[in-house]
Amino acid sequence: MVSNTTALVWLRNDLRLLDNDAVYAAATTHKHCEFIVVRTPETWRNHDWAPIKWSLYHRHLQTLADDLAERGYQLQVHTVTNFSESVDCVLKYAKQVEASSIYINREYPVHEMARDKRLAEKAQAANIELITCDSQLLVAPERIQSGSGSYYRMFTPFFRAWKDELTKAGVPRPYQRSVLEKRDSCKAPKIDDSVPEDLPGRCRNSEDWPVGEAKIRQRVSDYVRDKASAYHKTRDVPSEPGTSKLSPYWEIGAISPRIAAHFLQKQSPEFPAGLSEGMHTWLSELAWREFYQHLMFHVPRLSKHKPFQQETDAYPWRDDQDHYNAWCEGRTGYPIVDAGMRQLAATGWMHNRVRMIVANFLTKDLHIDWRLGERWFMQNLIDGSFPANNGGWQWSASTGTDAVPYFRVFNPTRQSEKVDPKGAYIRTWVEELAEVPDKHIHEPHGWLKQHDQNTTYPAPIVDHKHAREIFIANFKQVKNG
Numbered sequence: 001m002v003s004n005t006t007a008l009v010w011l012r013n014d015l016r017l018l019d020n021d022a023v024y025a026a027a028t029t030h031k032h033c034e035f036i037v038v039r040t041p042e043t044w045r046n047h048d049w050a051p052i053k054w055s056l057y058h059r060h061l062q063t064l065a066d067d068l069a070e071r072g073y074q075l076q077v078h079t080v081t082n083f084s085e086s087v088d089c090v091l092k093y094a095k096q097v098e099a100s101s102i103y104i105n106r107e108y109p110v111h112e113m114a115r116d117k118r119l120a121e122k123a124q125a126a127n128i129e130l131i132t133c134d135s136q137l138l139v140a141p142e143r144i145q146s147g148s149g150s151y152y153r154m155f156t157p158f159f160r161a162w163k164d165e166l167t168k169a170g171v172p173r174p175y176q177r178s179v180l181e182k183r184d185s186c187k188a189p190k191i192d193d194s195v196p197e198d199l200p201g202r203c204r205n206s207e208d209w210p211v212g213e214a215k216i217r218q219r220v221s222d223y224v225r226d227k228a229s230a231y232h233k234t235r236d237v238p239s240e241p242g243t244s245k246l247s248p249y250w251e252i253g254a255i256s257p258r259i260a261a262h263f264l265q266k267q268s269p270e271f272p273a274g275l276s277e278g279m280h281t282w283l284s285e286l287a288w289r290e291f292y293q294h295l296m297f298h299v300p301r302l303s304k305h306k307p308f309q310q311e312t313d314a315y316p317w318r319d320d321q322d323h324y325n326a327w328c329e330g331r332t333g334y335p336i337v338d339a340g341m342r343q344l345a346a347t348g349w350m351h352n353r354v355r356m357i358v359a360n361f362l363t364k365d366l367h368i369d370w371r372l373g374e375r376w377f378m379q380n381l382i383d384g385s386f387p388a389n390n391g392g393w394q395w396s397a398s399t400g401t402d403a404v405p406y407f408r409v410f411n412p413t414r415q416s417e418k419v420d421p422k423g424a425y426i427r428t429w430v431e432e433l434a435e436v437p438d439k440h441i442h443e444p445h446g447w448l449k450q451h452d453q454n455t456t457y458p459a460p461i462v463d464h465k466h467a468r469e470i471f472i473a474n475f476k477q478v479k480n481g
Contacts, residue, residue, distance in 0.1 A: 006032040008099040010090050013107060014253035015057070015064050016134060018213050019174035021133035022103040027179045035068055035324035036076040037061065038086040041196070043111070046082075047386065048378035051199040052348035055206035056382055057252050058193035063212040065188040074181025077191060083115040085311070091122055101129040105136055105253075108296045109386055137290050138257045139165045141297040151298040154402045158294070159287045163272045171261045171271065177213075201380040203275040203348035209248060209382065216249050217259060224263040224279070238340075238351035239424035244282070247383035250289065257286055292391035295401060302390055305371055307399035315399075315478050317369035326461050327362050328376055329429070333460035335442060336416035337361050339429035342421050346429070348382040353419055359396035360410040365467040367474075370397035398475065406475040409468045416442040432457040 007026035015025055015037075026033050036217040065075040078089050094102055102123055104116065116132070123130040131251070144152065144161050152158035195204050210216065223244045227234075234242025249255050261271070264283060268274035272283060296302055307313050326332050330341035336461075340354035350358070355377075362373045374393040378384040394400025420426055423441030427434050432455045433444050440447035448455055 002031050003029060003100075004031045005100040006034060006097055007101045007103055008034045008036060008090070008094045008097065011035060011037050011064075012104070012112075012253070014105045014256075015060055015252070016065060016213055016256065017064070017177035017180065018217065019135070019256040019258050020105070021135035021175075021454075022105045022131070023177075024175040025131060026101070027101040027181070029475065031181075032039055032100065032179065033073065034076070036071055036078065036090060036093055038089050039079040040082050040086050041079065042111050043082040045199070048375055048384070049199070050201040050348060050378065050380050050382060050384050051195045051204040052201065052206050052380075052382040053248070053251070053384055054195050054199065054210065055193065055204060056209055056248055058191055060186075060211040060252060060254050062193065065191060067177065067213065069188035071177070071180050072185055073180070074186050075189060077189055083111060084118070087115060087119045087122060088468040090119065091126060091128070092478060094123075094128055095126065099128060101131055103131045103133065104141075105133050106140075107136065108293050110296075110300050111349050113297075131401075136253065138162075138171070138261055138286070139169075139175055139290060141294045144294065151294060152291075155288065155291055158286060158291050162181070162287050166261070166272050171258060171265055173256050174256065174262050177207065183451060185414055195464065199379075201348070203280045203380065203382075204343045205243045206348070206382060208347070211254070213254065216246075216255050219249075220244075220246060220255060220259055224260070224267065228264075228267075228282045229276045229278040229427045232281040233278065236419050238354050238419060239428070244353060247385070247388075248349075249432055251383050251385045257290075260286060267398075288391075289385075289388055292385075292387040295386045295391065297351065299401075307397075308394055308401045309399050309403070311481070312397075312399040312475075312478060316367075316474060318367040320366065320368065323366045323461055324362075324372060326367055326458070327358070327366060327368070327373075331458050332462075333363065333445070333458045334361065334412040334416075335423070335426045335430055335433060335444060336420060339411055339420075339426045342429040344377075344380050348380060350381070351425075354425075355392065356396055357395055357410055357415050357419075358411060360404075361412050363393075363397040364409045365412070365462050365464055367467070367471060370394065370399060406479065407472050409471060411464060411468075413442050413464070428455070430440055 007030035009022050009026045014020055068075045076093060080086050080089050121131050139162055143165055146152050231242065234240050238439055264275060264279055265271040267279060275283060299308065302308060327341065330338035334339055337358050340350050340358045344350040359373055362368050363370050370393045374389055377389050391400060395403045398406035422438050426441055433441060436444045436447055445459055
């Protein structure tokens with residue numbers, strides 16, 4: 001039964017009307033709904049939001065405001081300094097519109113959970129009901145437990161349990177925005193999408209990334225239908241468009257993961273069973289995303305820049321600003337590393353396989369603290385997700401849960417030969433190597449010297465074999481106490 005009361009929906013990193021549990025619950029329980037977004041630029045800076053992510057967020061926010069206005073709802077967009085002030089802002093507006101309830105979707109890092117705890121306490125004191133929904137994940141953290149009643153520390157058993165939970169609970173059909181009662185259209189607010197000049201990231205323009213729920217949902221549908229079946233073959237080839245490039249939209253909540261599951265379900269009625277190898281592999285990537293979200297929920301120190309394997313905090317990371325700068329700028333002398341870092345600087349995105357290679361290089365060849373790389377990625381990536389980025393960096397540095405063993409050190413040259421055999425990706429991003437033959441593209445320095453090429457491309461800044469030996473020896477000492 002619909003109550004003749006007002007609900008306030010506070011949208012955070014769930015900028016969508018389609019398949020949004022908070023929107024659905026509010027619209028089906030209350031006759032009147034209001035919507036609010038509270039921007040927190042100081043907190044975003046502290047969380048290292050990239051300029052291009054800032055741009056994408058605000059461009060998409062405008063489409064959300066337009067969609068709401070079309071249905072007769074004016075999105076309230078407020079700006080305060082930080083998370084703490086956002087709670088007071090929401091409560092003030094809730095009282096202004098005489099809302100009996102506030103609806104939110106949960107978020108899992110420490111600061112976000114602390115913010116929502118404060119909201120719950122203040123809402124209760126104001127006699128306003130707080131309804132918390134789970135719409136950011138396919139499976140909420142409390143729904144998966146190991147045999148010992150704890151959380152899973154290894155991905156493979158987590159993935160198995162995660163799929164079992166999907167099988168048992170099923171995947172609800174995504175909620176349509178039509179759940180909102182249509183009213184006379186109104187004027188949408190004009191969203192200021194200018195990017196602050198003082199943000200450190202290099203790429204600031206997100207125009208290559210379409211926004212709006214309809215366009216994004218179509219991208220999901222097209223990818224699942226046309227490309228996901230080959231994902232297991234193409235995902236490690238950076239010169240090919242084999243990955244979905246949907247991660248920026250997961251991060252700001254422009255679409256829900258249930259949308260992806262729904263399209264996969266169309267491919268196999270037995271979902272999550274019965275998928276092709278490529279689609280199953282892509283599903284595992286969605287599970288990795290949720291695995292890292294679950295870890296944030298269960299292990300608060302991960303939100304405080306601490307390693308999962310606590311003893312590894314004693315590793316003697318090097319403070320070498322020159323080497324760090326060379327890595328950031330794509331001047332290491334290792335073509336695949338430099339190509340990845342230059343792609344990041346130019347586009348705000350980097351191929352996933354190359355992310356692993358450059359992260360491994362920073363930590364295990366240059367022996368530089370993974371937290372510096374983690375921060376650089378966050379400051380530059382359009383899909384900068386704190387849980388996934390933290391998990392990926394700790395995986396590469398061998399400090400995280402279910403991380404690559406410390407003695408497994410990627411050889412950047414062999415990796416380059418494996419994922420970019422003809423150097424197509426390298427030549428795209430390292431223009432100095434455009435004329436280098438395929439045979440020499442992964443180790444071009446001898447060829448460049450022999451042919452008197454007038455190039456500024458640097459020699460390798462570190463000897464991989466020697467660096468590998470030092471890293472393994474140091475890490476072994478740390479692990480053995």
